[in-house]
Amino acid sequence: MKESRKQRLATFGFGVLVAAMVGVLATAVWHLPEEPPGLAGEVEARLGDAGASNPVTAVLLNFRSYDTLLEIAVLLLAVLGAQVLAGDEADLAIVRDGVRLRDDPSSNPVLEGFVRVAGPIMVLFAGYLLWVGGHAPGGAFQAGAVLAALGILLLLAGTHTRLAVMAPAVERGVMVAGLGAFLTVGIGMLLAERRFLEYPVPGAKWLMLLIETCATVSVAAIMIALFRGGRLIRGTCPPQREAGSKS
């Protein structure tokens, strides 16, 4: 692409502008106070009532649970948007030499062997991450990410999975489970004459664990679906159209 002199000048000028912006931001960061008040003190003070001894999990699931609720809603929005955009392109199929990869597991035996060995370990590790999030770094999103990685490995290895043949209602239920559990707990608190998402102190740990379990399943399902272009269920793929053809 031949660039005119004007384009090159504009690019350079924009580069100078960005450098100036970076300079301003760097100056701002340089002059940040050494030990600001922050919220660490308040979190430390109320950690006993939080239902989790890991402060990050307490902040995520209790003190700032509304942010986490909206975060799960954003994930759901992304997968719905991806489904809408996928339209009638039913599957993001990985094709090698004309053969759709999921129909031919022998095309990558090392990957398939690795998934056979690592798969159960990853499931176990996800469960461990979910539980240990209460008192050490871990939690729902980390566990969901490990499960999503397992799902993507299964897809890449071409191994047939029950993921692809679940009923549509189950697929929808699994994706909505995290947001649904969160909203149920929140509204349940409203019905119990507390504020929205205000957990009772003795039961906080189990409520948070319930929310985290549903969120793990949801996050994993949504991320696998996003990798496949929006759906978990294997669709009937129409004949591949040429890109840009009018039909």
Add this chain to the structure above:
Amino acid sequence: MTTQLFYALCGVSLFGIGFYGMVICSHLLRKVLATNLMSSGVFLVLIATAARTSGGHPDPVPQAMVLTGVVVAVSATALALALVRRFYRETGETRLPATGVVTKED
């Protein structure tokens, strides 16, 4: 210069590089990647500024914000990639048209 300040400055430069790439690169996939780079820069700044506490433990609130931000960035990237795929399917192009008007005849 403390370690946190160094990481924060790295985060700021990542943000600048990503912003430059997002505007200048014409390939849509590179724009998406540059946006991801910007978000990585922001997360690095947040984490670096979380380390400045008087006690031994870093501030958990920015860490939780970064966790949330990572998930939101993943969702946004996935949706952006779905948009790029759809754009490619409709027009066969991977760059936005120079005139800024997209029609099927282009």
